[in-house]
Amino acid sequence: MDQNTLLEGILRRQRAAVSRGISLVEREDPAAGPLLCQLRGNVGRAHRVGVTGPPGAGKSTLLGALAGSLAERGESIGVLAVDPTSPFTHGAVLGDRVRMADLDQSDRIFIRSMASRGQGGGLSPRAADAADVLDAAGYPWLFIESVGVGQVELDIRHVVDTTIVVLVPESGDQIQAIKAGLMEIADLYVVNKCDHAGADAMLAAVRSCVSLQHHPDPDWMPGIFGASATARQGIAGILAELQRHRAHLSAQGRLQQRRRAGMAARLAGIVKHHVAARLGSSVRTGQLDSAVEKALSGAESPDEIARDWLACWLARGGGGA
Numbered sequence: 629m630d631q632n633t634l635l636e637g638i639l640r641r642q643r644a645a646v647s648r649g650i651s652l653v654e655r656e657d658p659a660a661g662p663l664l665c666q667l668r669g670n671v672g673r674a675h676r677v678g679v680t681g682p683p684g685a686g687k688s689t690l691l692g693a694l695a696g697s698l699a700e701r702g703e704s705i706g707v708l709a710v711d712p713t714s715p716f717t718h719g720a721v722l723g724d725r726v727r728m729a730d731l732d733q734s735d736r737i738f739i740r741s742m743a744s745r746g747q748g749g750g751l752s753p754r755a756a757d758a759a760d761v762l763d764a765a766g767y768p769w770l771f772i773e774s775v776g777v778g779q780v781e782l783d784i785r786h787v788v789d790t791t792i793v794v795l796v797p798e799s800g801d802q803i804q805a806i807k808a809g810l811m812e813i814a815d816l817y818v819v820n821k822c823d824h825a826g827a828d829a830m831l832a833a834v835r836s837c838v839s840l841q842h843h844p845d846p847d848w849m850p851g852i853f854g855a856s857a858t859a860r861q862g863i864a865g866i867l868a869e870l871q872r873h874r875a876h877l878s879a880q881g882r883l884q885q886r887r888r889a890g891m892a893a894r895l896a897g898i899v900k901h902h903v904a905a906r907l908g909s910s911v912r913t914g915q916l917d918s919a920v921e922k923a924l925s926g927a928e929s930p931d932e933i934a935r936d937w938l939a940c941w942l943a944r945g946g947g948g949a
C-alpha cells in the first residue's frame with residue numbers, strides 16, 4: 629500500500645488502512661512521521677477518554693459497555709488498550725450476549741491493543757500517535773485504556789480530554805493510590821463492581837477524598853459514579869457525565885488549553901524517551917560494575933556517581949558507548 633492510498637484509506641476510515649497506520653507508528657517505521665504530519669489537519673475532532681485504574685478493576689468491561697451503548701446510539705468508537713494484562717475478549721458487553729470481540733467486528737468499533745514497551749513506566753508516545761491515527765480516521769469517540777500502576781496513569785491525562793479512574797469496592801489500599809496521585813488526574817470516578825460488598829463504603833471514601841482535593845481545573849468538580857459493568861448498570865449516567873465534561877471543556881477555550889498543555893508534556897515525554905534509550909545504550913558493563921562498587925563502598929554517593937556519569941555522557945555528545 630503506497631503512502632497516498634494509506635492516507636486516503638485512513639481518512640475514509642477503512643479498517644485495514646487504520647490498522648496499518650497504527651502498525652507503522654507502533655513499530656516506529658520511518659514512514660510514520662510523514663504520515664502523522666499529513667493526518668494532522670484531521671486530528672482534534674475526537675473526544676478522547678482515558679480509562680485507568682488498578683489491574684482487574686473492570687476497565688475493559690466498563691469500556692466495552694460504554695462503547696456498546698454509544699454504538700447502539702449510532703456513534704463510532706476507537707479503542708486502544710495499552711499493555712492489557714487480560715485480553716479484551718474477556719470483557720462481556722451488553723450483558724453476556726455480545727463480547728468485545730464481536731463488537732470489534734462491527735463497523736462502529738475499532739479495537740487495538742498496544743504494548744508500551746516498558747519505557748520508564750509512562751504511556752508510550754506511540755499510544756498518543758496511534759490515537760492521532762484513530763482521530764484522523766474520524767472516530768468521534770476514542771477510549772484509551774491503561775493500567776493504573778506506577779507512573780503510567782499519570783501520563784494518560786496528557787493524551788486525553790477526559791480521564792476516568794476506575795476503582796473497586798474491595799480494595800482499601802486503593803484509597804492510598806488515590807491519595808498518591810490518581811486523585812489529581814480524574815475528571816470522573818467510577819466505583820465498579822458495585823454488585824460486590826463494600827460498594828457504599830468505597831463510594832463514601834472516594835467522595836471524602838475528592839472533597840479534600842483540588843482538581844487541576846478549578847471549575848470542574850469530578851463526579852463519582854457507582855457501576856456494575858458486567859450487568860451494564862450505571863453506564864448511562866457515566867456517558868451523560870462524559871458529555872457534560874466535553875461541553876465544559878468546549879467552553880472558554882479550555883479544550884485548546886488542555887490540549888496544548890498535553891502536547892507540551894507529550895513532547896517532553898518523547899525527549900525523555902530518547903534520552904533514556906541513548907543513555908541506556910551508552911552504559912558499558914565494566915563501567916556499571918565499577919560504579920556499583922563505588923556506591924556500595926561509600927566512596928561516592930549514588931547521586932554523585934549518577935551526576936558524573938551524566939556529565940561524561942553529555943561531554944561525549946550524548947552518544948552510545
Ligand SMILES: Nc1nc2c(ncn2[C@@H]2O[C@H](COP(=O)(O)OP(=O)(O)OP(=O)(O)O)[C@@H](O)[C@H]2O)c(=O)[nH]1
Nearest residue numbers: 683684685686687688689713714719821856857858
Ligand atoms: N462482579 C463483577 N465483575 C466484574 C465487573 N466488571 C468487570 N468484572 C470482572 O472483572 C474481571 C476483570 O475485568 P476486566 O474488564 O478485564 O478488568 P481490567 O481492569 O480491564 O483488567 P486489566 O486490563 O487486566 O487491568 C473480569 O472477570 C470481569 O468479568 C462488575 O461490575 N462486577
Ligand SMILES: [Mg+2]
Nearest residue numbers: 687688712714
Ligand atoms: Mg483491561
